[in-house]
Amino acid sequence: MARPLIAGNWKMNTTQAEAVALASAIAAQAGQFERADLLVCPPYVYLSAVATAIGDAPVALGAQDAYHEPSGAFTGEISTGMLLDVGCRYVILGHSERRHTLGETNEIVNQKLKVALQSGLIPIVCVGELLEEREAGRTAAVIREQVTGSLAGLTTTDATRVVIAYEPVWAIGTGKVATPEQAAEVHADLRKLLAEEYNPEVAGEIRLLYGGSVKPDNASELLAQENVDGALIGGASLKADDFLAIAAAG
Numbered sequence: 001m002a003r004p005l006i007a008g009n010w011k012m013n014t015t016q017a018e019a020v021a022l023a024s025a026i027a028a029q030a031g032q033f034e035r036a037d038l039l040v041c042p043p044y045v046y047l048s049a050v051a052t053a054i055g056d057a058p059v060a061l062g063a064q065d066a067y068h069e070p071s072g073a074f075t076g077e078i079s080t081g082m083l084l085d086v087g088c089r090y091v092i093l094g095h096s097e098r099r100h101t102l103g104e105t106n107e108i109v110n111q112k113l114k115v116a117l118q119s120g121l122i123p124i125v126c127v128g129e130l131l132e133e134r135e136a137g138r139t140a141a142v143i144r145e146q147v148t149g150s151l152a153g154l155t156t157t158d159a160t161r162v163v164i165a166y167e168p169v170w171a172i173g174t175g176k177v178a179t180p181e182q183a184a185e186v187h188a189d190l191r192k193l194l195a196e197e198y199n200p201e202v203a204g205e206i207r208l209l210y211g212g213s214v215k216p217d218n219a220s221e222l223l224a225q226e227n228v229d230g231a232l233i234g235g236a237s238l239k240a241d242d243f244l245a246i247a248a249a250g
């Protein structure tokens with residue numbers, strides 16, 4: 001199995017001082033987590049301050065989004081090149097809050113993904129079904145549509161550099177975590193789908209994260225599932241102790 005990736009998505013939270021304190025607390029203990037890769041994704045405006053706080057500690061830096069054009073007249077947007085310039089290695093794309101609140105489509109996620117890969121960032125592409133889609137038995141179909149749409153046109157080499165996060169929308173920020181069986185089922189489907197789209201070797205190399213109310217007390221069971229290669233963590237990533245406890249479970 002790939003080394004687990006334990007990723008914190010801070011969303012639109014923290015002040016600069018809080019972001020620096022959180023990053024410093026994680027960085028101070030990061031050396032103990034040899035079995036997992038740690039990643040923090042603060043808000044854009046704190047990326048540089050967090051990069052400084054991390055220093056040489058083994059904690060990667062990521063952004064929560066990027067624009068789908070590499071540069072130009074796009075007032076207010078942030079390019080993948082700018083993210084690299086301030087020390088990012090990763091970028092989250094197509095988070096459900098962007099898909100559902102801001103109307104991001106698979107086509108837009110696909111454009112962003114290609115720009116991110118071209119620039120050398122590692123994209124974390126989020127997919128996940130709504131509660132009504134799960135209840136209607138459409139989970140597998142929704143995931144298939146999001147994965148094939150978001151990853152359309154990628155070469156096999158590019159595909160190995162992508163991370164996919166399965167985040168059931170009904171589990172994000174709700175405290176309603178997917179059961180280990182529910183997570184395992186979707187992750188197994190994802191692996192199968194990727195083997196079909198590319199080949200089994202590539203499918204095996206793509207890290208599949210679970211996200212949605214991951215906490216220290218449910219992390220070890222989720223991370224023990226065969227095709228779960230890490231976690232994307234919102235709420236619990238805002239407390240250094242909780243984030244590190246999840247990393248320890250990985």
Ligand code: PGA
Nearest residue numbers: 172173212213233234235
């Ligand atoms: P949560 O968020 O851990 O607070 O549910 C997960 C996410 O949105 O990535």
